[in-house]
């Protein structure tokens with residue numbers, strides 16, 4: 063299934079400040095956002111660097127943009143964007159987009175166990191070169207560690223019950239498939255009131271842990287001010303409150319980096335603001351977008367500009 067880009071109009075409006083500029087899509091996926099960005103910038107001699115850590119997304123997007131002048135698709139982790147740009151001979155860019163989370167292609171066609179509705183090997187790595195699979199976590203972590211991941215990354219209230227059930231079931235036989243894990247979780251927390259599948263949050267938590275999603279985002283946010291030209295924009299779409307909180311806190315820190323004690327009458331540390339927020343509150347998709355594309359449901363977009 064082709065991935066529908068989320069908040070597309072808003073991304074274009076806030077990301078592109080110079081149609082002749084250089085842009086980076088750090089999470090190209092199947093290229094929905096990139097296609098629209100390229101449509102604007104590549105006509106005027108601008109450039110677009112597309113990055114993804116998933117080789118399937120990279121080969122899909124390479125084919126999609128094969129005849130598009132000015133677009134280059136590269137397999138990399140966006141946390142290494144500084145190295146990617148250096149290799150391309152680019153010092154600073156006009157805009158960077160991250161559309162976090164996973165794509166419909168990964169969920170539905172990857173065969174890597176992202177979906178609790180399919181019987182696939184329990185892998186969940188976006189980058190198959192990474193060492194840890196979901197089954198490694200599920201079969202080797204302690205009850206405490208599993209419960210912590212499921213609670214924190216999945217925001218699952220019944221994390222302890224789920225972790226207990228996983229430990230009990232893996233003693234019978236290692237848990238190797240997505241469907242077996244989904245069934246274990248469903249039987250552990252039979253809850254008729256849930257609107258979503260009972261394993262939704264557990265699967266989300268494992269995916270975040272396997273792909274070190276928060277760690278990657280943090281490394282990227284530490285480096286990103288150095289990658290943007292003055293006036294360059296950073297646009298991030300998050301789907302999880304922990305991601306969004308990280309983005310929000312970095313924007314706050316960039317706007318006010320002063321580390322002097324609050325009672326000091328003037329600043330002694332000399333740290334100057336690096337970026338400013340462009341929109342006060344995060345933008346959420348409209349009801350009609352959510353109806354057309356339910357994946358957009360939990361999206362929130364934030365924008366900051368390099369000073």
Ligand SMILES: C[S@@+](CC[C@H](N)C(=O)[O-])C[C@H]1O[C@@H](n2cnc3c(N)ncnc32)[C@H](O)[C@@H]1O
Pocket residue numbers: 065066067068088089090091092093094095096113114115116119138139140141161162163164165188278
């Ligand atoms: C929500 S999808 C992006 C969809 C895309 N905007 C589109 O319109 O088709 C997220 C993509 O980000 C990629 N991704 C997630 N974390 C990444 C990382 N640290 N580095 C590079 N790519 C990453 C995933 O592999 C996935 O393809």
